[in-house]
Amino acid sequence: MKIKVLDTTLRDGEQTPGVSLTTKEKFRIATQLDEIGIDFIEAGSAITSEGERKSIKEITKQGFNAEILSFSRPLKGDIDYCLECDVDAVNLVVPTSELHIHDKLNKTPDELIDLSNNAIDYCKDHGLTIELSAEDASRSDVDFLKSVYVEAIDHGADRLCVCDTVGILTPDSSYDLFTKLSDLKAPISCHCHNDFGLAVANTLSAIKGGAVEIHTTINGIGERAGNTSFEESVVSIDRLLPDFSTDIKINQIYNVSKLVARLTGVYIQPNKAIVGENAFSHESGIHSDGIIKNSATYEPMTPELVGRTRKFIIGKHMGTHGLNSRLEELGLQVNEIQLQQICDDVKELADKGKTVTDVDLEIIADNVLAIDHEDRIRLDEVTIVSGNKVMPTASVKITIDDEQILNAGVGLGPVDASINAIKSIDIFRDVDLIEYHVDSITGGTDAFIDVIIKLQKGEKVVSARGTEPDIINASVKAYIAGVNRLLRE
Ligand code: MN
Numbered sequence: 001m002k003i004k005v006l007d008t009t010l011r012d013g014e015q016t017p018g019v020s021l022t023t024k025e026k027f028r029i030a031t032q033l034d035e036i037g038i039d040f041i042e043a044g045s046a047i048t049s050e051g052e053r054k055s056i057k058e059i060t061k062q063g064f065n066a067e068i069l070s071f072s073r074p075l076k077g078d079i080d081y082c083l084e085c086d087v088d089a090v091n092l093v094v095p096t097s098e099l100h101i102h103d104k105l106n107k108t109p110d111e112l113i114d115l116s117n118n119a120i121d122y123c124k125d126h127g128l129t130i131e132l133s134a135e136d137a138s139r140s141d142v143d144f145l146k147s148v149y150v151e152a153i154d155h156g157a158d159r160l161c162v163c164d165t166v167g168i169l170t171p172d173s174s175y176d177l178f179t180k181l182s183d184l185k186a187p188i189s190c191h192c193h194n195d196f197g198l199a200v201a202n203t204l205s206a207i208k209g210g211a212v213e214i215h216t217t218i219n220g221i222g223e224r225a226g227n228t229s230f231e232e233s234v235v236s237i238d239r240l241l242p243d244f245s246t247d248i249k250i251n252q253i254y255n256v257s258k259l260v261a262r263l264t265g266v267y268i269q270p271n272k273a274i275v276g277e278n279a280f281s282h283e284s285g286i287h288s289d290g291i292i293k294n295s296a297t298y299e300p301m302t303p304e305l306v307g308r309t310r311k312f313i314i315g316k317h318m319g320t321h322g323l324n325s326r327l328e329e330l331g332l333q334v335n336e337i338q339l340q341q342i343c344d345d346v347k348e349l350a351d352k353g354k355t356v357t358d359v360d361l362e363i364i365a366d367n368v369l370a371i372d373h374e375d376r377i378r379l380d381e382v383t384i385v386s387g388n389k390v391m392p393t394a395s396v397k398i399t400i401d402d403e404q405i406l407n408a409g410v411g412l413g414p415v416d417a418s419i420n421a422i423k424s425i426d427i428f429r430d431v432d433l434i435e436y437h438v439d440s441i442t443g444g445t446d447a448f449i450d451v452i453i454k455l456q457k458g459e460k461v462v463s464a465r466g467t468e469p470d471i472i473n474a475s476v477k478a479y480i481a482g483v484n485r486l487l488r489e
Pocket residue numbers: 012165191193
């Protein structure tokens with residue numbers, strides 16, 4: 001059985017506190033949503049603002065494969081704005097719980113049904129497809145809910161949606177509710193919220209109970225605790241529900257997730273399923289050893305399935321097998337005795353509470369193997385001008401292969417300025433800084449600063465650290481150490 005996906009990242013997802021997307025950003029996300037195979041894209045709420053309408057229009061005029069919807073209340077004014085945006089369909093949201101009908105709208109149930117029916121008639125007269133969403137459906141009287149849906153179908157609603165607006169369903173009650181509605185003569189979808197962390201579980205139960213469409217947001221962003229996460233629900237359907245499938249290109253999931261995280265500024269917790277930084281990372285020796293022999297031992301799916309790669313983290317839990325494969329990735333060949341020595345040294349560093357970066361590992365390995373690397377780049381001087389009345393400016397003097405180069409840069413702060421001063425030198429141009437992390441090792445302002453960065457050049461990614469009392473020196477040192485490592489490959 002095919003399950004359709006309605007993605008509401010651009011509407012409910014944008015209602016995440018603090019998130020606001022520009023037209024260009026919404027357009028980029030919509031393009032990816034269409035590309036990955038989403039069936040219906042809720043592009044926004046046309047009534048909201050002029051800017052919102054501009055974004056929706058930009059999306060509707062592209063002729064995407066996906067059906068484009070706007071959120072709408074059952075009001076002529078809202079629907080007229082949807083028509084102005086030339087959407088294919090409306091997500092017509094009608095509250096059905098006593099709490100919402102009485103306390104929010106101050107209406108009687110009969111008045112509510114009239115409002116809904118009139119809005120449907122008006123949409124139909126103007127050629128719109130209608131998904132009728134019953135808001136707060138999970139706290140509504142089931143008989144009344146059904147009567148709203150039956151009337152809606154009579155008036156021409158194309159699809160029905162059950163909204164668990166405040167996320168109070170459980171997998172059992174979700175299954176029961178959808179089973180009770182399964183005799184209705186229209187496709188039913190589910191819209192779940194994650195207030196108790198059950199949105200994905202409730203969505204899967206809804207499917208078992210008869211839902212044929214699910215509402216999701218990328219990374220599960222949305223109001224409060226968010227919505228059903230797209231990646232978790234789609235991959236779960238694919239892997240865990242053998243009788244169901246979607247048309248989503250699962251191997252593009254990671255890219256879409258990263259794009260949305262970057263554009264919304266809502267970053268992903270490391271332990272998040274499917275797309276979290278740690279979802280396919282292994283540090284433990286026993287696990288790494290098993291994975292290398294057969295990845296199914298400690299992975300329920302391969303990282304490649306969702307467009308990712310596996311990572312072995314260097315740390316105190318790692319064993320020699322995982323360490324050896326990381327050393328091989330860094331281009332280092334070691335014998336068994338050397339491997340054991342490197343492993344002991346790594347654990348000693350990790351026991352001090354340190355994150356072990358690739359450059360740390362390399363220094364340890366170089367010592368054990370007695371390799372003397374000639375670094376191509378050496379920092380000679382860095383000078384900063386900073387303060388509340390000047391643009392932070394940095395000048396750097398570095399030596400590259402015996403040639404001394406002087407360069408300057410400006411930035412938002414002194415660290416940014418000094419990295420910019422380095423970055424504009426030719427040899428650094430195709431190196432991207434993909435992560436920058438600062439920790440102070442002790443408490444006071446005289447603390448040692450530990451800077452850990454990740455750099456990328458083409459396909460290669462390395463991590464490096466700088467530890468200094470001065471944050472600028474620590475950052476520049478980490479940066480240059482990382483680039484030296486990249487240049488060695
Ligand atoms: Mn919602």
